[in-house]
Amino acid sequence: MSTEIELKYLVSDDNVVSQFTQLLNQHQLTFIQASRQLSNTYFDTNERTLREFDFGLRVRKADDYTEQTIKTAGIVVGGLHQRPEYNVAIEQNIPDLALFPSDIWPIAANVTELQNQLVAIFTTNFHRTSWRVEVSGSIIEVAYDRGEISAQGQILPINELELELVSGERDAIFVLAELLCQSFQLTPGRLSKAARGYMLWQEKAALKSEETISFQVPLNPELSVEKAMVIGLEHGLNCLQKAIAQSLAATELAHVKQVFEALSFIQQGLHLHQNLIESAKFEQFDTLLKHAIDSLSWLETAIHINDLTLKSGNYRKKLEYSNQLVSTLKIERSQFPSEEAIQQELMSATFNLLQLHLLKYVLEPVVKPVDKTRSLSEHAKTKLSTNLTAIKDVCGNKLQLSAQEYLVIQKHLFSSLHTGSWFGALYEQGSRTEYRRTWLDVFNGIEELATLNLLQQQLNGIEQSSQKLNRWLNTKVDNLLQVINQSYQAAVKVEPYWL
Structure with a gap:
């Protein structure tokens, strides 16, 4: 058994392999590069029993090697995935659950029944280019996957980068991730390939589905002020990533407004707890937040003009008293960023470095001592x-x-x-x-x-x-x-x- 510690990013660039290799050479990082074709079939029961356990089960084929893998319940924080993983070499195309350790299963699980009920539910097929990179004595495997997820006759593209800690310190992942954020158009991958495959299998390719965003932080009075701050920042980071994901799936002003509100929510939380955060770290967060918020400075005016000019809006009939006014408003509306420009901004270094530094702080918070508890x-x-x-x-x-x-x-x-x-x-x-x-x-x-x-x-x-x-x-x-x-x-x- 091993525990994966991974950062996942969805990428919009096409020439990732050459760009990333060049980036490693530029920073004089030692690496070994390889590539292979991977075919994966995921299994569950028709009742989604394994999914209910928060397990993921697959059979992977690469060249002449076949392996079954089960990933048990883990945690995902800000795009960082940590999940226990069990791998067993097999010769057949159907997994044999009895080959996994018996103690991984929930008490109520009947492994024999599960085995009899297993069905193939979706597949992922992609070409993987990998780099095993040495960073300050730690080894990080970076994998770039390009291919597709297939289920129920539907297809979702795969174009993503994964950084996995092989050995050494977790900080090494953040060193490489910061280089990626400064070099590629990307966004943290909140959903694994398996999670997206399940959504496709259930015909919810409503990855575009509306995900309700609640800013209320899950606190209780027994928590310390310091612990509550960290929980709030993690919650704010999750809200920001949900809002960005919605905006990238459907670039509507209402979704982008949620991004702005998430940024403002995090900014307010930082100022509420400024006395607990080291000055240099606070300034770093504050600067990144201001840059991100400033990049959306056009948003409020765009929403107002949109409200005024929509044919179904409350004001459109009144505005028709002045054709010149309607024309002026339409011209102004045309000058706001295009959908493509908005998406590029949300996948820019400004947004990704903010998320990366927040994630690192949530995982390893450094809190200033206070005189009075x-x-x-x-x-x-x-x-x-x-x-x-x-x-x-x-x-x-x-x-x-x-x-x-x-x-x-x-x-x-x-x-x-x-x-x-x-x-x-x-x-x-x-x-x-x-x-x-x-x-x-x-x-x-x-x-x-x-x-x-x-x-x-x-x-x-x-x-x-x-x-x-x-x-x-x-x-x-x-x-x-x-x-x-x-x-x-x-x-x-x-x-x-x-x-």
Whole structure:
């Protein structure tokens, strides 16, 4: 038995073999290169019994050698896969479960029944080029696989890089991974070939399927503040990778917005715990996050313009009062990044180095000592109260605000809602949900107000703008302000759930 420690990346480049070989030579790293064709058949019962155990069973053929492999339950954090693996050489094409150690099976498993129920469910066929690389005394095997997964008459392409620790220190994987991030267009592989094969077998090639992203961190009051921070950062990293995966599968503004929200969530968490993180490490994270967030600086305006110009949108009929305005908005919309450009950005060094450094920190956190130990509940209460005070200070404790004042508090409210997601699991969910609902009403109203503010700016730039459209816009803003003010007045009266 061995335990795999692997980093997986999905690649968009085509000439990976020559590029990576050149990269190793450039950095004067010693390596041995090889290549072979691999054919794999995966087995399970029709009831997915092995999948329920979180096991993966395959028979692999390479040249004249056949091997059966079972991977038992492991962990995946930020694209790093760690799973116990058992390999046995065989001569037939069907696995023999009795050849694996008897103690790997769950207590309830009947191995004889499982053997009788095994069926081939999907195949993977790919060409593998591998490099066994020495990095500071450690040995890393890098494998580049190019081929396809096949099931139920459907096919998914394989174009990925895997880094596996053969011997030595795990840090060596990160050294090579950083070189990859700076040299290729790629993204962490959250799903193994087996996981994608199962999805294809179940006809969910809805790898494009919508995966709900919840930012609430799974915390409990018994945790230390330090441990809670690490759990939160791991959760934020997983949310970011889910959002990126969705955006790469279907590059829609709603998906890219989830990427932005995940970045903001991680950024807020880092600032909530800045006193626990060494200054140099905090600055590194903060710089990478700012670069990633800045690369999406066009997103908010794009969403507003999209809302204004969609034929099915709330404003399109009113905008037809001014053909010049519609034309101007369409021209602006055409200047935003293309789907291809967005995908390239999400697979760029900026995004991948951020994820890689977060992953390394989650796996090996270095936390600064603090003078006074505080309970997690006390820490959360302090941070939540500080955020609420900041909003009230900006508002000047007024209960009637102007449109511009609401646009000013939007960022503070966004941060406060993320703080609530970091610590919300520590509190009774009924009162928390009611409290957040009132503030979300305010936040959603401000987002619509921002759309109307953009529309007003566009109208101001037109020499002979439609008076009818201006009258409608002024009335719309006044009515929306009344609604937001009502929501805001209700929100400030709700007792905070953490007090």
